[in-house]
Structures are given as C-alpha cells and as structure tokens.
Amino acid sequence: MAQARDGWQGAGSGGADQRTLRRANLALVMHGLRDGGPRSRARLAADLGLNKATVSSLVGELMERGLVREGKAERGAVGRPGTIVELDGTGAYGVGAEINVNHVTTLAVDLAGEVVSEHRSSVDTRGLRPEQVVDRLVELLHGTLADVAERGSEPVAVVTGVAGLVDRDRGTVSVAPNLGWQDVPVAAMLRERLDEPDYLVEVANEANLAAVAEATPGDPDRRDILVVHGEVGIGGGIIADGRPYQGRLGFAGEFGHMVVDRDGRRCGCGRTGCWETVIGLTRLLEEAADPTDDLRGPELELEERVAEINRRAAAGDERTLAALHEVGRWVGIGAAALTNALNPGVIVLSGYLGEIGEWIEADVEAEVASGVLAPGSGGTRIALSTIGLSAAVRGGAAVAIDHVYEDPTLVPRAGVPELGATS
Amino acid sequence: MAQARDGWQGAGSGGADQRTLRRANLALVMHGLRDGGPRSRARLAADLGLNKATVSSLVGELMERGLVREGKAERGAVGRPGTIVELDGTGAYGVGAEINVNHVTTLAVDLAGEVVSEHRSSVDTRGLRPEQVVDRLVELLHGTLADVAERGSEPVAVVTGVAGLVDRDRGTVSVAPNLGWQDVPVAAMLRERLDEPDYLVEVANEANLAAVAEATPGDPDRRDILVVHGEVGIGGGIIADGRPYQGRLGFAGEFGHMVVDRDGRRCGCGRTGCWETVIGLTRLLEEAADPTDDLRGPELELEERVAEINRRAAAGDERTLAALHEVGRWVGIGAAALTNALNPGVIVLSGYLGEIGEWIEADVEAEVASGVLAPGSGGTRIALSTIGLSAAVRGGAAVAIDHVYEDPTLVPRAGVPELGATS
Known part of the structure; x- marks a missing residue:
C-alpha cells in the first residue's frame, strides 16, 4: 500500500488530470479573492486549504495572465505591512447585449464589475426582420468592442439576452411571442457578423440574465x-x-x-x-x-x-x-x-x-x-x-466575465502561446 | 516559477488539503463505479482522468473499508479476462424512517440499494403525543438495526422523513398541520432513545425524501x-x-x-x-x-x-x-x-x-x-x-447511503483506527 500511496502523490507529474486540477485551483484562487477580498499569499493558502508553495505558483500564473496583482496591505494593529494579492480589475472584460421589444443594448464590464461601456438604441423590433434587429445590435457591439479595444483588450465572451425562449446549446431563439420570432439562430448570426471571433458568443433568455445580475x-x-x-x-x-x-x-x-x-x-x-x-x-x-x-x-x-x-x-x-x-x-x-x-x-x-x-x-x-x-x-x-432597467444586459456581462472565474486560462499569458489549456 | 510549480506538485506531502483531496478522490471512484459500473483499474483511471497508480491506491483503501471488491471480467471479444473492480454491495448500510399521518415505517438498504429490512406499523398519529409516536418509531428502528447488526454492521446514518415543515439543521419539525405538531425536536429525541449513536441521525421532509427516491x-x-x-x-x-x-x-x-x-x-x-x-x-x-x-x-x-x-x-x-x-x-x-x-x-x-x-x-x-x-x-x-407508497422511506435510506458516496471514510477501515478522517 505504501508504494501505491506514493503513486497518488505523484499524480501531478503530467497528463489531463493535472491540467484539469491546475485550472480548478486557479479558479479557486480567483473565487477566493473575489469573495474574500485581497489577502496575503499565506492567508490565502490557509483560507483555501492549500499549501503556501501551491498558492505562490497559482498566484504567479494569474499575474502572468494579468488577472491578479500585488498590493500593500494597510498597516494593521499587528506587525509591519505585508504584500497582499488582489484581483486586477482591468485584467479581463465581458460584454453583455440585449434584444428586447423596444430596444437593443450593449454593455461591457471589467473583472471588477465596473461598467466601461454602454450603448443603447431604441428599436421597434416588431417592425423589423430578425436580421435587421441583429444588424442594429452589431452596430452597438462594434462601439462597445472599440471601447474595450481602447483598453488594449478584447472580451472573454459576448452574452446576448433575448426576450424569448432560448435554446442555449444551439444559440437559437426558439420562440419569442413579443418579438414575433421563431427559430432565429442569433449566436450564429452574431458570429458571422463579428467575423468568427476568438471569444465566446452565447445567447440566453433576457430575464434569466436579469436574475444573474441580482445574485x-x-x-x-x-x-x-x-x-x-x-x-x-x-x-x-x-x-x-x-x-x-x-x-x-x-x-x-x-x-x-x-x-x-x-x-x-x-x-x-x-x-x-x-x-x-x-x-x-x-x-x-x-x-x-x-x-x-x-x-x-x-x-x-x-x-x-x-x-x-x-x-x-x-x-x-x-x-x-x-x-x-x-x-x-x-x-x-x-x-x-x-x-x-x-x-x-x-x-x-x-x-x-x-x-x-x-x-x-x-x-x-x-x-x-x-x-x-x-x-x-x-x-x-x-x-x-x-x-434598474439594465438588469438583463448587466447579467449578460456578468455571465461573460464569469467564464474567467471558471477558467482563468481563457485569458492568455502575456506573450506566452497557450498549449492545450482550454482544449 | 519552475520551483513554485514543483511546489504545487508537492502539495500532497501533508496537511488538511491532502486529506480533503484524498477524500474527494475516494468519492470520485465510488461515484465512477456506481454510475459507470464495474471496470478494470486501468479503465477506471482513463475514465476518471486520474493516473493508474492513483487509482490503485484509492481502490486499495476502498477495499480496506469494505466498499469495493475485485471480480473477474467476462471474457470479451478481445484478449483474456482481466481483474475488474466493483462496488461491494454489502459494504455499508443506510436506514430510512418515516412518520406519517397513518403509519410509521423503517427500511434499510445496502450499498447496492437492495432493501435488507422493512418494518411498518399503523399508527393514528393524531391520537398520540409526539413522544409516543417517536417511541413507536424507535421500536421499529430497533428491529431494523437488529437486521443490519445480523449482517455484522451498523448503519452510516438514520434519516427520518416527517410529513411537515422540517428545520433540517436543527433536526426539528417546525409545523406539521396534518400531524398537529409544532416545534418537535425529532432528531434529538431519536438520538437520546438510540443512546447517542456514532452514526448520523437526520430529519427531513418526507415528500422531499420521496423525491430523492425518484432521482x-x-x-x-x-x-x-x-x-x-x-x-x-x-x-x-x-x-x-x-x-x-x-x-x-x-x-x-x-x-x-x-x-x-x-x-x-x-x-x-x-x-x-x-x-x-x-x-x-x-x-x-x-x-x-x-x-x-x-x-x-x-x-x-x-x-x-x-x-x-x-x-x-x-x-x-x-x-x-x-x-x-x-x-x-x-x-x-x-x-x-x-x-x-x-x-x-x-x-x-x-x-x-x-x-x-x-x-x-x-x-x-x-x-x-x-x-x-x-x-x-x-x-x-x-x-x-x-x-409505490414507500417512496419517502426509500428516499431516507438513499440519503443515508449517499453519505458514503460523499465521504467513504465514514466507513472505518477493517481493524484500523481512523485518525481525523472525518474531522
């Protein structure tokens, strides 16, 4: 048995399980910093139940990806100020979009949840064909993508809410009574108009997204x-x-x-x-x-x-x-x-x-x-x-940015080509 | 960075995270065998994304706990029959119990989900005080515990469903209109009557448990x-x-x-x-x-x-x-x-x-x-x-046995005292 147990400890030596585990632990650190706030590496290790060397390595990789940064702790009651680790709010961007009865809207947030771009346009969707509505949304999206590009980045994902029943796997609006739509492949239409981008393009029910914004x-x-x-x-x-x-x-x-x-x-x-x-x-x-x-x-x-x-x-x-x-x-x-x-x-x-x-x-x-x-x-x-009335589009942006928390390797290392990280 | 990454691989060398990880991986193997059926260690390793040495170690520990056993594979189309690993259905027992308007019931299942004991008694709960009803249930429980003891074991948990609103954290029935109960601490009453047993004693809503039985x-x-x-x-x-x-x-x-x-x-x-x-x-x-x-x-x-x-x-x-x-x-x-x-x-x-x-x-x-x-x-x-009408009590037994899948270390190693495994 002793030998077999050593075998267990050697599980980190390679293969798919190590990459999966590594990604899960990168995500764990991201969640820890989001939910528990900035902390020293030692504190983070204790709170997450990981050892210090592990946490140092994980934090190092997240810094390379621009998702966390070092800061100085306030001088507390005890001892000298130490180095803390915190999320880098400008490390990633998520875009939300919305197609509703009277308007189309786009919005981008950074990793800290700050809104960095918002565009809204009144549209009488019932007087237009679905292609025309999607075109109007894409016009706004170009504006929001430009706002993100100005910050030297591109979004992790664009998540569009539509007021109707959405088949999320296919990215299709099945039925939208108030829009008069049936079986409209919104995700595919957006991808084509955005020149098949590298980032994720997803479609969801707008009220479901509004719910996400409240959580x-x-x-x-x-x-x-x-x-x-x-x-x-x-x-x-x-x-x-x-x-x-x-x-x-x-x-x-x-x-x-x-x-x-x-x-x-x-x-x-x-x-x-x-x-x-x-x-x-x-x-x-x-x-x-x-x-x-x-x-x-x-x-x-x-x-x-x-x-x-x-x-x-x-x-x-x-x-x-x-x-x-x-x-x-x-x-x-x-x-x-x-x-x-x-x-x-x-x-x-x-x-x-x-x-x-x-x-x-x-x-x-x-x-x-x-x-x-x-x-x-x-x-x-x-x-x-x-x-307020932008709940759905904010929820879309939150779902987009949440991809980073689930898989931090979606954001590339600065100057390092990614090998199989998201396969 | 290289050194820090080695540090990550060394995370298994001790501490709380290793025990947690080990427990999670034991649970992973248990779930894999339950959901995917008996398989060779090599096949299990491939399916779970773990390496073979890891799986051998995990299977070894689960065998010591009596939860899995070796068997021979059918001679297939290709090659000679190999050794396979399968759940040992007799390795653990869970007990469900129910207090309803017209009856009290107990039932035990083994790890394979087979019913090994069932006792039922008609009771007009509305004509009795809560203490009397619990006494009647405990009479049945002693019968079911004896049935389990005959198999050389004791249950992992006793989970009792009550037809009313249940505060699961406190193990208390808050309101049960059809029983006429209010704030009855069923879990504490059962624990006392069962002489403060080592196994878990939990209380839940009976219809919630019936739902579990259907999943x-x-x-x-x-x-x-x-x-x-x-x-x-x-x-x-x-x-x-x-x-x-x-x-x-x-x-x-x-x-x-x-x-x-x-x-x-x-x-x-x-x-x-x-x-x-x-x-x-x-x-x-x-x-x-x-x-x-x-x-x-x-x-x-x-x-x-x-x-x-x-x-x-x-x-x-x-x-x-x-x-x-x-x-x-x-x-x-x-x-x-x-x-x-x-x-x-x-x-x-x-x-x-x-x-x-x-x-x-x-x-x-x-x-x-x-x-x-x-x-x-x-x-x-x-x-x-x-x-049929025993859905709730079966659900209770399923919840009880599910504790083993979540934490296989609840079942002790044969002859080995457990140190901090469930702390």
Missing part, C-alpha cells in the same frame, strides 16, 4: 434567489445554490405564464389568466389610464412611462394608486406560489416591477406572508432591484 | 426532476442538477399549498384553493363516493382505499372515473405552472398519485401540453412512480 457572488443571503423581471412580458430566473438554474432544456423561469387567474384575460401567448395578464405593464397602463391618455400612447419610451406612473402615484392620483395596489396584490399571489414551491432567500422584483416597487412592495409582502405555508414566509424576503 | 444517480434524464407526492397532504421535492434543492430554510417543495383555485375550498392550512384541496386523496374520495360509502370509512388503510378506487375504475364505475378525471385535470394545471417555472426533465407522480396514475396520466399530460409556454411542454415528461 451577489459570495453572499449567503443571495445564494437562493428568484427574480421576477417585467418589461412588456413577465419572465424571471432562478439562482439555486449560487448558480443559474436552467431546467431540462433551459426554459426555467417562465413565471409570466403560470396561470393565476383562471377566469381572467386572454394572454399574448394564447392562454387565459397568465400571471403576465395581471402584473404586466400593459395591464397596469390599462387600469391606470384611459386609452386616450398619453401614458398609453406609442411615443413614450419605457422609462418615460414608468416615470410618469411614479409621478402620478407620488401626486396621490387615486386611479394610479388603485391600479398599483391591484398589481401589487397579484404580484404577491404569484410570489407566494413560487415561495411555497422554491423557498428562495429573496424574491427580487426587477425591470419595471422594480421601478414601481415602492408602491407595490407592502402589498406583495402581505400576500406572501398570508399565502406561504411556512411560518414567517419561510424566511423569504421581497427586495427591489437596484440595477 | 436516478447518473441518468441525465433524471437530473432535473420534480416530484409531486400525495398521501393525505400534497408535498413534493425538487432535484436540480442531480441534487435535492432545499431552498433558503429547507422548505422548498410545498407544492400542495400553491393556490390554483381561488374560488375553491378551504384547505387544512387555513387558506382557500390550495392545490391540495383539488388533488389530495380526501377530495378524490369526496367526489367518488357518498359519506356512508365504506371507501370513506375510517377503517381502511391507505393501500386498501387506493386499491378499491382502482378496482372501481377498472370496473368502469362512472362516478369514480369522473372524479379521477377531475383530479387528473387539476394535477395537470398545477404541473403546468411548475413546468413554466422550473422546466424539469420529468414530473414524477408519487405516493397515492402514482398508484392511481394510469387513470389520470392522459389528463395530466394534456393540461401540461396546453399550459406550458415552451413548445412540446419544454421537454418535460410526466412519469408515474414505480416505487
């Missing part, structure tokens, strides 16, 4: 969250044990089409009484204003419409407040059902629901408290998104 | 499943990416209290229109039979009641078939909502719903097909449990 890596209260994201349609996403939950074919999070009001209205999807029919922006507008009211006119941008609702509510307009109250009640009814099923730590109201949140939050909480079997709502809290 | 380790079609489990109450469980999903405080899976029929009946929980009120056994019995019908009498065991319903349906009794049709429709309505939210690969109907499954399956599938936004029900299939 705070490393925060235990934000490990199991559920995001209800509303613009024209209502979608959402689930973060389970800290990771986006996609379901069998990636269609999880279509909360808007849970039937909550069986005797209610016809939904855009053809069914009756979907949650979307009682909490979507369209319904709120119908309840809050006459058809001739400018609030319901076609000229207003989403932001302007929401701002006007908030203005009227703040001025005490009875009809607006009654309409908000009704939306809040229905948000709570659906949120209670989801809480019984999933017991999330937090349900985040995102998109337009976040923007009108101050008027509906109390109604939502009351319905959840009375509708959930577990005492104290099972510990589930209601929170309003603080990201 | 087939290693089957990609059974990685994302959702189980709707019905006896008197309706509960369930979620298996996400192959692991039980618990939610923030472990209360996920209370599907029975999602409101689906707002104008419907009062539920035992005090709310109106819960799913339980339209698909629970009580409702089926009310629709299918008059109050004076023996089918609704207090004497029948759950199994007998369900058997009688199946008999009447098979005989073409109109009222029974109409009642089953209505239950099937409502099961489908709730299942569609859950499918929009979670897009599981399979929804398994378990407990009494599985037993009457042949009469409701078509109605469930039709409602899911029409109620789910994603085309083709998003790939979600409806399946009937094949485990």
Whole structure:
C-alpha cells in the first residue's frame, strides 16, 4: 500500500488530470479573492486549504495572465505591512447585449464589475426582420468592442439576452411571442457578423440574465434567489445554490405564464389568466389610464412611462394608486406560489416591477406572508432591484466575465502561446 | 516559477488539503463505479482522468473499508479476462424512517440499494403525543438495526422523513398541520432513545425524501426532476442538477399549498384553493363516493382505499372515473405552472398519485401540453412512480447511503483506527 500511496502523490507529474486540477485551483484562487477580498499569499493558502508553495505558483500564473496583482496591505494593529494579492480589475472584460421589444443594448464590464461601456438604441423590433434587429445590435457591439479595444483588450465572451425562449446549446431563439420570432439562430448570426471571433458568443433568455445580475457572488443571503423581471412580458430566473438554474432544456423561469387567474384575460401567448395578464405593464397602463391618455400612447419610451406612473402615484392620483395596489396584490399571489414551491432567500422584483416597487412592495409582502405555508414566509424576503432597467444586459456581462472565474486560462499569458489549456 | 510549480506538485506531502483531496478522490471512484459500473483499474483511471497508480491506491483503501471488491471480467471479444473492480454491495448500510399521518415505517438498504429490512406499523398519529409516536418509531428502528447488526454492521446514518415543515439543521419539525405538531425536536429525541449513536441521525421532509427516491444517480434524464407526492397532504421535492434543492430554510417543495383555485375550498392550512384541496386523496374520495360509502370509512388503510378506487375504475364505475378525471385535470394545471417555472426533465407522480396514475396520466399530460409556454411542454415528461407508497422511506435510506458516496471514510477501515478522517 505504501508504494501505491506514493503513486497518488505523484499524480501531478503530467497528463489531463493535472491540467484539469491546475485550472480548478486557479479558479479557486480567483473565487477566493473575489469573495474574500485581497489577502496575503499565506492567508490565502490557509483560507483555501492549500499549501503556501501551491498558492505562490497559482498566484504567479494569474499575474502572468494579468488577472491578479500585488498590493500593500494597510498597516494593521499587528506587525509591519505585508504584500497582499488582489484581483486586477482591468485584467479581463465581458460584454453583455440585449434584444428586447423596444430596444437593443450593449454593455461591457471589467473583472471588477465596473461598467466601461454602454450603448443603447431604441428599436421597434416588431417592425423589423430578425436580421435587421441583429444588424442594429452589431452596430452597438462594434462601439462597445472599440471601447474595450481602447483598453488594449478584447472580451472573454459576448452574452446576448433575448426576450424569448432560448435554446442555449444551439444559440437559437426558439420562440419569442413579443418579438414575433421563431427559430432565429442569433449566436450564429452574431458570429458571422463579428467575423468568427476568438471569444465566446452565447445567447440566453433576457430575464434569466436579469436574475444573474441580482445574485451577489459570495453572499449567503443571495445564494437562493428568484427574480421576477417585467418589461412588456413577465419572465424571471432562478439562482439555486449560487448558480443559474436552467431546467431540462433551459426554459426555467417562465413565471409570466403560470396561470393565476383562471377566469381572467386572454394572454399574448394564447392562454387565459397568465400571471403576465395581471402584473404586466400593459395591464397596469390599462387600469391606470384611459386609452386616450398619453401614458398609453406609442411615443413614450419605457422609462418615460414608468416615470410618469411614479409621478402620478407620488401626486396621490387615486386611479394610479388603485391600479398599483391591484398589481401589487397579484404580484404577491404569484410570489407566494413560487415561495411555497422554491423557498428562495429573496424574491427580487426587477425591470419595471422594480421601478414601481415602492408602491407595490407592502402589498406583495402581505400576500406572501398570508399565502406561504411556512411560518414567517419561510424566511423569504421581497427586495427591489437596484440595477434598474439594465438588469438583463448587466447579467449578460456578468455571465461573460464569469467564464474567467471558471477558467482563468481563457485569458492568455502575456506573450506566452497557450498549449492545450482550454482544449 | 519552475520551483513554485514543483511546489504545487508537492502539495500532497501533508496537511488538511491532502486529506480533503484524498477524500474527494475516494468519492470520485465510488461515484465512477456506481454510475459507470464495474471496470478494470486501468479503465477506471482513463475514465476518471486520474493516473493508474492513483487509482490503485484509492481502490486499495476502498477495499480496506469494505466498499469495493475485485471480480473477474467476462471474457470479451478481445484478449483474456482481466481483474475488474466493483462496488461491494454489502459494504455499508443506510436506514430510512418515516412518520406519517397513518403509519410509521423503517427500511434499510445496502450499498447496492437492495432493501435488507422493512418494518411498518399503523399508527393514528393524531391520537398520540409526539413522544409516543417517536417511541413507536424507535421500536421499529430497533428491529431494523437488529437486521443490519445480523449482517455484522451498523448503519452510516438514520434519516427520518416527517410529513411537515422540517428545520433540517436543527433536526426539528417546525409545523406539521396534518400531524398537529409544532416545534418537535425529532432528531434529538431519536438520538437520546438510540443512546447517542456514532452514526448520523437526520430529519427531513418526507415528500422531499420521496423525491430523492425518484432521482436516478447518473441518468441525465433524471437530473432535473420534480416530484409531486400525495398521501393525505400534497408535498413534493425538487432535484436540480442531480441534487435535492432545499431552498433558503429547507422548505422548498410545498407544492400542495400553491393556490390554483381561488374560488375553491378551504384547505387544512387555513387558506382557500390550495392545490391540495383539488388533488389530495380526501377530495378524490369526496367526489367518488357518498359519506356512508365504506371507501370513506375510517377503517381502511391507505393501500386498501387506493386499491378499491382502482378496482372501481377498472370496473368502469362512472362516478369514480369522473372524479379521477377531475383530479387528473387539476394535477395537470398545477404541473403546468411548475413546468413554466422550473422546466424539469420529468414530473414524477408519487405516493397515492402514482398508484392511481394510469387513470389520470392522459389528463395530466394534456393540461401540461396546453399550459406550458415552451413548445412540446419544454421537454418535460410526466412519469408515474414505480416505487409505490414507500417512496419517502426509500428516499431516507438513499440519503443515508449517499453519505458514503460523499465521504467513504465514514466507513472505518477493517481493524484500523481512523485518525481525523472525518474531522
């Protein structure tokens, strides 16, 4: 046995397992620095359960890749300041993009999560063919890619959210009722227009991405969250044990089409009484204003419409407040059902629901408290998104940058050709 | 850098990380043998991406712990038969237990999943104090522990499912409406009555455990499943990416209290229109039979009641078939909502719903097909449990035995005292 055990220790001498293990340990250090903050190598080794020589080697490689850097610790209570290691926020970039009913948007973040580029363009997607919409998005992408290139880099990935059902493996939008799309190969179209780039090009459901934007890596209260994201349609996403939950074919999070009001209205999807029919922006507008009211006119941008609702509510307009109250009640009814099923730590109201949140939050909480079997709502809290209407595109950028945390070898060593590192 | 990299390879020379890594690799071999079947050491090494010496050492240790054994491969098309390695089914035992409205049950399985002991006792839990019910369970447990002791072993864990909300960390039943329990420290009560045993004693929600029993380790079609489990109450469980999903405080899976029929009946929980009120056994019995019908009498065991319903349906009794049709429709309505939210690969109907499954399956599938936004029900299939009414107790035993797969060092080496292996 003794000999065989020595054999185990020699496992590092070569082969696929060493590269896999090395990559996993590089990722471990990246996660450690992100979640636990800058630390000395010795401290990092102790916190990660690795030995000091190992951590020195890993940090060395991450420095070569430009992902971490050395800094000086503050002079603490004990001893002299030592050398600490921290993430280099400018070491990598991720790009998020979004195709929604009224707009296309792109945004880039650096490794520290700082936004370094944002472009937005109003587009009436329903009046254009999918190719034309993708062309409009690519125009914006070129702007964002140029912003990243100015920093001497190119992104690790471009992740595009689309308001529809997305087959992530194929990069195809299967069905997007509010866009009128069916089987549109968005990833392939983008790759072609971007001249088959080296970086990853992915497509996802926009509300799923909005959910990612709400998850705070490393925060235990934000490990199991559920995001209800509303613009024209209502979608959402689930973060389970800290990771986006996609379901069998990636269609999880279509909360808007849970039937909550069986005797209610016809939904855009053809069914009756979907949650979307009682909490979507369209319904709120119908309840809050006459058809001739400018609030319901076609000229207003989403932001302007929401701002006007908030203005009227703040001025005490009875009809607006009654309409908000009704939306809040229905948000709570659906949120209670989801809480019984999933017991999330937090349900985040995102998109337009976040923007009108101050008027509906109390109604939502009351319905959840009375509708959930577990005492104290099972510990589930209601929170309003603080990201605003750019949640989806931020989530896309976060997913893009997250590739670096999963596989730091995606970022090349300065001047060193990479051999088989990502094979 | 070269020296630091050598340092990495030397990481195996001692310390906490080596033990953790060793344990993880022992678990890797156990999972590999379970999911991929018996294989030669060389084949195992190739499949797991470890080198041969490593695998030999790991297999040697697992043999010392009695968890794997050598066997002879069938003579194949090529070459002579070699020595293969396989799980030793008799190497460890796990015990499941259940406290439900009408019965307490215990069951033990070996590492191969074979049932080696099962004891069941009818108990009217509502007529007894929690202490009395736990005493009854412990009587059965002594029988099952004796069955395991006869095989020269003791269990790795005893996992008890209770029909109520369970705080798993504390091992306490917070609320169990159908049992009339509140804040009952079941784990502590069991530990005391079992004389503070060395093995783990855990408590969980019984429907969550029933869900575990349906997940087939290693089957990609059974990685994302959702189980709707019905006896008197309706509960369930979620298996996400192959692991039980618990939610923030472990209360996920209370599907029975999602409101689906707002104008419907009062539920035992005090709310109106819960799913339980339209698909629970009580409702089926009310629709299918008059109050004076023996089918609704207090004497029948759950199994007998369900058997009688199946008999009447098979005989073409109109009222029974109409009642089953209505239950099937409502099961489908709730299942569609859950499918929009979670897009599981399979929804398994378990407990009494599985037993009457042949009469409701078509109605469930039709409602899911029409109620789910994603085309083709998003790939979600409806399946009937094949485990019968012992799903929860089998799930408990599976969770118990799963501890061995996560940490094979829980099973001691033959004659070798364990030093810090599980600290």
